[in-house]
Amino acid sequence: MILRLAHVEITVDDLAQARAFYIDILGFVEHCGDDSTCYLRAADEFDAWSLKITSGAGGGLVHSGFRVSDPADLDSLQAIHDSLGLATKRIPSGVEPGQGEALRVLTAEGHRVEFFHDFDEIDLYPGGRLRLPPRGGSGIRGVPPSRIDHVSMRVPDVPAALIYWTEQLEFSAAEIWLEDDNVTPKVAWVRRAPFSHDVALGKHPEAVFHHFAYAVNDGTALLRAADLLGDAGLQGSIEWGPSRHGATNALAMYVHDPAGNRLELYTGDYQRDLDRPTLRWRAVDYESQGHSWWGNGPPETFGQTQPLVGDWLVK
Secondary structure (H helix, E strand, O other): OEEEEEEEEEEEOOHHHHHHHHHHHOOOEEEEEOOOEEEEEOOOOOEOOOEEEEEOOOOEEEEEEEEEOOOOHHHHHHHHHHHOOOOEEEEOOOOOOOEOOEEEEEOOOOOEEEEEOOEOEOOOOHHHOOOOHHHOOOOOOOOOOOEEEEEEEEEOOHHHHHHHHHHHOOOEEEEEEEOOOOOOEEEEEEEOOOOOOOEEEEEOOOOEEEEEEEEOOOHHHHHHHHHHHHHOOOHHHEEEEEEEOOOOOOEEEEEEOOOOOEEEEEEOOOOOOOOOOOEEEOHHHHHHHHOOOEOOOOOHHHHOOEOEOOOHHHO
16 A cells, blocks of 8 residues: 655755755755755655755654555545544545645644655656656765655654554564564664665654655765765764664764754665565663664764654645
8 A cells, every 4th residue: 555755845044055955965856846945856866856845944754654555545545544543635636746636634643744646757758769767867966865865763662663554554564673572662773665674763752853865876876975065165064973873774974964864875775575474673682773783873862853844734
């Protein structure tokens, strides 16, 4: 029913600064935009856009969007959320550029999620000749990122959120970091695509935003991103990394955009079938090598989060 994470929407306080950061430095491609919003995609993506940046009072997460396999899945998902007593709203085609009818919901833990099926792809036959997205020509700048990878949410009750995402939405739990009792989930990585995760669910007193992630092609691209940020005088925006995660096995680097949104650049996690059993990190093992198999551990700032923003469900 649910295929994958397809897009996220974040807010910034200065859209010109955001464009300079995401487009001019990192190499995202702008699909469309105006004085208040821009829609971007990564270099290898077929979808017209995967990142919506909206001008606001500061950084934060508005919503995450997931593509479903059939338009009728919207009815099934609405029935699920109605049965749970969770808020829903149907959004007509065209509210977002290139997107068909969508279902907006508040999840069981209070996050904003959108489901849709129809979504425009970029023109794959410019001049009548097939050209795949990575063959965009010499105009590509920056790293560039290759595709959207995951979004990291913080929730008050990880075990309850895990039940919602796995039993109601049929995600597969790839890995779990356990509390000191080695039974209770503290962080869970769940997925619909056969990579390590589409969504990370971490413990926090309230529903908030931690980070979103884009994949890059390899470790060299990760280092190039660090060089580009340093070249732009933004070396202070690099919060953590590059380092190797034990959980997910990915090489990763976390950076902050000018509004404070945390972006993870990420490469090299595994592919594993969705029906395989969940991998469980004992607390002591995760503390020693789960965050970092090698490299520095996360700084104290890594615990900081940002809010969920806007009146998105009722727009």
